[in-house]
Amino acid sequence: MALLTPLLSGFIAAFIGIIPPGLINMTAAKVNMKEGKKNALWFVAGAILVIFFQVSLAVLFAQVIDNRPDVVTLLREVGFAIFSILTIYFLFIAKEPKAKKSKIKKSSKKSRFFLGMLLSGLNFFPIPYYVVVSVTLASYHLFAFENNIIFTFVFGSVLGSFAALYSYIGFFGRIEKKTDYLMRNMNTIIGSITGLIAIATLFNILSYYFG
Numbered sequence: 001m002a003l004l005t006p007l008l009s010g011f012i013a014a015f016i017g018i019i020p021p022g023l024i025n026m027t028a029a030k031v032n033m034k035e036g037k038k039n040a041l042w043f044v045a046g047a048i049l050v051i052f053f054q055v056s057l058a059v060l061f062a063q064v065i066d067n068r069p070d071v072v073t074l075l076r077e078v079g080f081a082i083f084s085i086l087t088i089y090f091l092f093i094a095k096e097p098k099a100k101k102s103k104i105k106k107s108s109k110k111s112r113f114f115l116g117m118l119l120s121g122l123n124f125f126p127i128p129y130y131v132v133v134s135v136t137l138a139s140y141h142l143f144a145f146e147n148n149i150i151f152t153f154v155f156g157s158v159l160g161s162f163a164a165l166y167s168y169i170g171f172f173g174r175i176e177k178k179t180d181y182l183m184r185n186m187n188t189i190i191g192s193i194t195g196l197i198a199i200a201t202l203f204n205i206l207s208y209y210f211g
């Protein structure tokens with residue numbers, strides 16, 4: 001398997017997982033606006049360090065699960081349910097995201113680094129998310145539980161996480177000053193992505209039972 005596939009898969013999965021407005025990316029944006037890019041990048045570095053270990057742990061879990069076809073099937077069904085619920089929520093329930101103003105006291109680079117680690121460590125979503133992603137990719141033969149491929153996937157996830165967080169650092173100021181198309185339609189974009197994933201997962205489940 002070419003290493004470009006797991007690299008891109010990790011990058012895309014991480015970017016999709018982090019780009020929706022959340023505690024970590026919004027905090028990175030606020031730190032940048034209040035304290036400058038250097039402190040924001042230290043915050044991102046701390047967050048990414050934890051993400052590296054979270055993705056690695058998730059892939060190890062996925063490797064164990066992948067050896068159990070019954071568990072893999074159950075995980076796909078759970079994943080389908082989760083992505084379907086997320087699609088309904090983002091398309092029909094969630095309100096338009098609005099930037100909230102918050103005060104951030106100026107702190108040292110070291111404290112921002114550990115703040116990034118803390119907030120990232122409190123976010124347990126990446127572990128089940130990457131378990132589902134890696135198992136799903138493996139079922140489509142886009143990922144294999146081999147050391148070099150696992151490392152490349154994790155590296156791609158780190159790059160994708162950095163790209164998503166850096167986009168908040170670089171563009172949040174412009175988004176906050178004027179109504180941006182992406183922010184206005186963020187729920188629709190996320191809902192469409194989760195909807196496509198849900199449909200792909202459903203086809204995979206149906207092919208398992210009826211194929």
